[in-house]
Amino acid sequence: MSKVQVTTSINGEEMEFLCEPQQTLLEVLRETLSRTGTKEGCATGDCGACSVLVDDRLVCACLMLGVEAEGHEITTIEGIATDDGLHPLQQKFLEHAALQCGICTPGLIVAAKSLLEKHPDPDETTIRYWLAGNLCRCTGYDKIIRAVQDAAKELAHPA
Numbered sequence: 001m002s003k004v005q006v007t008t009s010i011n012g013e014e015m016e017f018l019c020e021p022q023q024t025l026l027e028v029l030r031e032t033l034s035r036t037g038t039k040e041g042c043a044t045g046d047c048g049a050c051s052v053l054v055d056d057r058l059v060c061a062c063l064m065l066g067v068e069a070e071g072h073e074i075t076t077i078e079g080i081a082t083d084d085g086l087h088p089l090q091q092k093f094l095e096h097a098a099l100q101c102g103i104c105t106p107g108l109i110v111a112a113k114s115l116l117e118k119h120p121d122p123d124e125t126t127i128r129y130w131l132a133g134n135l136c137r138c139t140g141y142d143k144i145i146r147a148v149q150d151a152a153k154e155l156a157h158p159a
Contacts, residue, residue, distance in 0.1 A: 001020055001021055001022070003018040003019060003020055004018065004019060004020075004021055004067050005017075005018055006018075006019060006028075006066060006067055006069055006070050007070060007071065008069040008070060008071065008072055008073075008074060009072070009073045009074065010029075010033065010035065010074045010075075010076065010079070011074070011075055011076060011078055011079025012073075012079065015033070017032050017033060017066075018032075019032060019066040019067060020066075021065070021067055022065070023065065023066045023067075024043075024061060024062050024063070024064065024065060024066060025052070025059075025061040025062075025064040025065065025066050025068070025069055025074070026038060026040055026043075026050045026061035026062045027066065028066035028069070029052075029061060029074075029076060032066075035076050035078055037076055037077035037078045037106050038050050038051075038052060038061055038076050038077060038106060038107075039102075039103050039104070039106055039107065040062060041103055041104065041107075041135070042062070043062045044062070045060040045062055045063040046135070047104070047107075047134070047135045048060065048104070048107045048108070048111060048131075048133045048134030048135060049103055049104050049106070049107045049134070049135075050062045050107060051106075051107035051108075051110045051111045051133075051134065052074055052075060052076050052110060053073075053074070053075035053110060053113070053114060054069070054072050054073070054074055055072050055073050056073075056075075056114070056117065057114075058110070058111055058114040060133075075110070076106075076110070077106035077107075077109060077110055080109060080110065080113060087109075087113065088151040088154045088155055089109050089112050089113055089116070089147070089148070089151040090109060091151075092147040092148070092150045092151040092154070093105065093108075093109060093144070093147045095147070095150070096143045096144075096146050096147040096150065097139075097143055098139060098143040098144045098146070098147040099138075099139065100138035100139050101137075101138050104134060104135060104136040104137075104138075107134050108131060108134045108136065108144060111130065111131055111133070111134050112127075112130075112131065112147075112148045112151070114130075115127065115130040115131070115148070116148070116151065116152055116155060120152060120155065120156060121152060121156060122148070122149075122152060124145055124149070127145050127148050127149065128141070128145065131144065131145075131148075
């Protein structure tokens with residue numbers, strides 16, 4: 001099969017890449033573009049480790065083809081921090097020790113960012129519901145939930 005040229009924006013940077021029509025966005029991100037922050041957990045869309053934002057919509061990169069990125073804005077974990085430092089979600093995950101092995105962490109942070117953009121003051125039930133597609137085998141979820149709650153407070157009332 002011949003490769004397809006794709007023009008897209010990843011983390012605010014316009015880029016072009018070539019990919020096979022059957023390559024997933026996850027494969028393109030990790031193997032073609034060296035964006036290895038997005039993790040592969042299951043390759044079936046069940047764990048959320050590969051969560052990215054596509055035009056601000058939460059998507060499992062293992063379920064989207066790279067060619068489908070054409071013309072879209074993709075945000076990966078690498079695009080969450082700013083030049084000023086870590087995003088409050090990233091900082092709160094560190095402060096609350098809401099991570100262990102790190103496989104699920106990028107997907108959880110991307111999913112939590114999506115949540116807070118749509119629901120800036122979520123209650124615990126909303127957070128648990130929103131993150132239900134992201135599995136963590138190491139931490140349990142209490143520290144993750146507290147980190148998201150704390151980040152929501154900080155984003156609502158920056159210092």
